[in-house]
Amino acid sequence: MRHEASTTVDRGRYEDAVTPWEEESWRTAAFGWAEDELAAGGLRVDGTWQVRVRPWSVLVRIPVAVGGPLWFKANPPASAFEGPLTAALARLVPRHVLRPLAVDAERGWSLLPDGGALFRDVLVRDEAGPGAWEDLLRQYASMQVALVPHARDLELLGVPSARTAALPALFDTLLAENTALSPEQRTRLGALRPRLVEWCEELASLGVPDTLDHADLHDGQLFHPEPGRFTFFDWGDAAVSHPFCSLLVPAQWAAERHGAAVVPRLRDAYLEPWTGHGRTAAELRSAVRPAWRLGALGRARAWGRLFPTATDTAAVAGHAAESLLQLFAEPPL
Known part of the structure; x- marks a missing residue:
């Protein structure tokens, strides 16, 4: 995988949680999708991918060469609606939400901009x-x-x-x-x-x-x-x-x-x-x-x-x- 060697993984209190992140084929597909979407927007990865694995999501901070970091998120099937919902909210109430750069509704994947300070x-x-x-x-x-x-x-x-x-x-x-x-x-x-x-x-x-x-x-x-x-x-x-x-x-x-x-x-x-x-x-x-x-x-x-x-x-x-x-x-x- 293109960035297998340049990732850090945070599992928090959930060391034993088994998520799709454990599957090499899933990681390859997810990283590939994110990189392809970044390239389509004229963006290039620059730095270490920081991964946070939880029982309810896989979240990846992706540093890019220009601008702030971007975020890849994978939802489980029961919340796969989050990507399409976020895209819909960006159309309906744009002042209040993030506008995703890309959404794969079938796989429950989203690519999101950084929102600033929590x-x-x-x-x-x-x-x-x-x-x-x-x-x-x-x-x-x-x-x-x-x-x-x-x-x-x-x-x-x-x-x-x-x-x-x-x-x-x-x-x-x-x-x-x-x-x-x-x-x-x-x-x-x-x-x-x-x-x-x-x-x-x-x-x-x-x-x-x-x-x-x-x-x-x-x-x-x-x-x-x-x-x-x-x-x-x-x-x-x-x-x-x-x-x-x-x-x-x-x-x-x-x-x-x-x-x-x-x-x-x-x-x-x-x-x-x-x-x-x-x-x-x-x-x-x-x-x-x-x-x-x-x-x-x-x-x-x-x-x-x-x-x-x-x-x-x-x-x-x-x-x-x-x-x-x-x-x-x-x-x-």
Whole structure:
């Protein structure tokens, strides 16, 4: 392989994960595809390929002779929609996302530009505070609003559907398929189902339409290259669902860094683009509580989007069980 000798591989905590990266033929094809796409754009590799292998993706940093690095990403079959979704978002909401240089939808491969500084790194340098979280949530919600008319088109690209009315059925499937729950936990979750149905009905009655839910919007999933500017990426856990379910993850991460007192501020900033249309601020705030709980379903479902041979089923089921049990957590609002 052309760059076999000039790669570094980071496996993190997943030394035993078996992914397509282990197959020489796959590596040859992936590197060849990336180099061909670079050449088509007049770009040339210049330096060491840095590979990050995880059970849910293979990510390669590719240094090029001119400009910043580029990124090759390989998704497992269950999230192969990410490349086509990213390309669609670049057409529909270009200010908010990366524009891929190339996408191979059949193989789940994407070639992406660098987005600048990660929001996480900006936070570590103490160059952003709670106000930055408010700004990013306003921008993210504005993007969700813009995507409402395109929700069905996104589903046709393969983005999983988890619409508000279908969340009880998703809950049933996740509960039935999970092998890590204890009998007591399974009984408790089963008894929660009527409440879950009520939460869905409460959300539906407000009339906020389903749209794209990132489902894992933490500080490592967006770029913050300059004040006031955010770029959202890493859509492998996404679904078409109730938009307010998105608030769970960023609010939890922000609260961990800045304290629980920031959560109401983040909620109100997120809700600003959803105001109007006959809905009061009080009604919108009330809807966040059930959506916060239901966001746990998206996290539980996402644990099924790994390479089929990447990890043992017990570990996957355990992580999904932890997410399901978050349905019992009282929202801090």
